[in-house]
Amino acid sequence: MLADEELTSADKNQKRRWHSWLMLALAGAAAVAIVMLLVRPQSTSADSAMTEHSFAGGHLVWEIQDYPAAVLAENTFLLTLKDAGGQPIQNASLAVKLEMIDMVCGDYDFVLTEVAPGVYTGEGIPLMAGLWKATLTIDGAEDPSISRTLKAVYG
Known part of the structure; x- marks a missing residue:
């Protein structure tokens, strides 16, 4: 037992x-x-250098020159705004906010300046390599913000 x-x-x-x-x-x-x-790796992929967006007041072509964007360097953002009839939207007040997706590394805000009728440019500086969200704010528009993603790399 x-x-x-x-x-x-x-x-x-x-x-x-x-x-x-x-x-x-x-x-x-x-x-x-x-x-x-x-x-x-980020499950969301970055948009291409040039993106097109429709909004209540018209159409936007958003281009980042010398893409992908360089970290800690000025990157030129070129935006072309047209109304629903295809005419340039002039004298708009535009600002862009860059924020890194899924990270807390600081945002970067900048304003755009009109360089030709309906054509705006500004310099954005991503603070780290990775995937970023850029949000355009159009003061006074029905759809006041438009977003896209971008990739930033060490130059």
């Missing part, structure tokens, strides 16, 4: 050890999964 009890006790100890190893393996797999999710 004592041998049966010892065997049962040994079986219980072996089962506990197996259960402990299984829990450790699951915890390790969960830790690896969390790390992979944190360091994964």
